[in-house]
Amino acid sequence: MDNAAALTIRPAGETDLSPFFAYLDDHLRDNGADGTPLFQPIAPGQPRLPAGLRIAFIKGIDIPVGQPGWRRLWLAIDAYGDIAGHIDLRGRPEPAATHRAMLGMGVHRVWRRRGLGRRLLETAAQWARAETDVDWIDLEVLSENLPAVDLYARAGFTTVARVADMLRIAGISHDLSYMTFRLREG
Numbered sequence: 054m055d056n057a058a059a060l061t062i063r064p065a066g067e068t069d070l071s072p073f074f075a076y077l078d079d080h081l082r083d084n085g086a087d088g089t090p091l092f093q094p095i096a097p098g099q100p101r102l103p104a105g106l107r108i109a110f111i112k113g114i115d116i117p118v119g120q121p122g123w124r125r126l127w128l129a130i131d132a133y134g135d136i137a138g139h140i141d142l143r144g145r146p147e148p149a150a151t152h153r154a155m156l157g158m159g160v161h162r163v164w165r166r167r168g169l170g171r172r173l174l175e176t177a178a179q180w181a182r183a184e185t186d187v188d189w190i191d192l193e194v195l196s197e198n199l200p201a202v203d204l205y206a207r208a209g210f211t212t213v214a215r216v217a218d219m220l221r222i223a224g225i226s227h228d229l230s231y232m233t234f235r236l237r238e239g
């Protein structure tokens with residue numbers, strides 16, 4: 054199987070979270086490794102995702118959309134039942150911004166550049182249009198993460214700001230880009 058079109062993308066439930074966290078810990082090994090860009094705002098070589106992020110998934114998956122802390126996750130599954138990629142949407146922290154969601158995603162290293170990122174973005178956007186009142190999807194991306202910035206731009210996201218020296222990770226300065234996508238007219 055070499056085409057991402059053959060992968061199944063489905064919403065994740067509670068029982069998916071344990072294998073998902075193992076997949077994320079493995080995914081994190083690519084963060085800034087061998088000259089690849091940082092994609093998580095944490096130092097390269099950190100072995101595990103921050104505990105707070107795990108808890109946010111565990112709690113958020115059961116919270117109704119629109120209520121504080123909500124989060125939804127989709128997984129791309131290969132022919133062996135392994136996770137090939139993921140995308141998640143979550144509510145923003147500002148109580149007056151329930152019409153907007155934040156996005157996170159990743160594709161397993163062996164599945165990159167085969168159109169899976171594009172499919173995952175379409176899945177999340179379709180769900181948000183059909184099942185929620187969310188009008189905008191926002192995201193933050195390290196500006197040097199050109200694969201992600203390019204993927205989002207080609208999917209219709211607009212860069213609304215690039216903040217120089219927003220993050221200092223292991224003593225190195227990084228710019229952070231803010232991108233947004235309008236799902237429908239508000």
Ligand SMILES: CC(C)(COP(=O)(O)OP(=O)(O)OC[C@H]1O[C@@H](n2cnc3c(N)ncnc32)[C@H](O)[C@@H]1OP(=O)(O)O)[C@@H](O)C(=O)NCCC(=O)NCCS
Pocket residue numbers: 092157158159160161164165166167168169170171172193194195198199200201203204205207
């Ligand atoms: C960014 C990422 C999700 C892209 O996933 P993907 O499945 O490889 O993306 P696709 O195959 O759907 O690519 C779609 C488009 O994105 C752009 N793109 C993807 N990877 C790219 C790369 N390495 N270099 C340049 N452009 C790239 C291209 O425009 C591509 O279209 P094309 O292949 O027709 O040229 C993947 O590289 C990844 O998981 N990176 C690490 C985690 C990460 O950065 N997550 C996002 C954090 S904000």
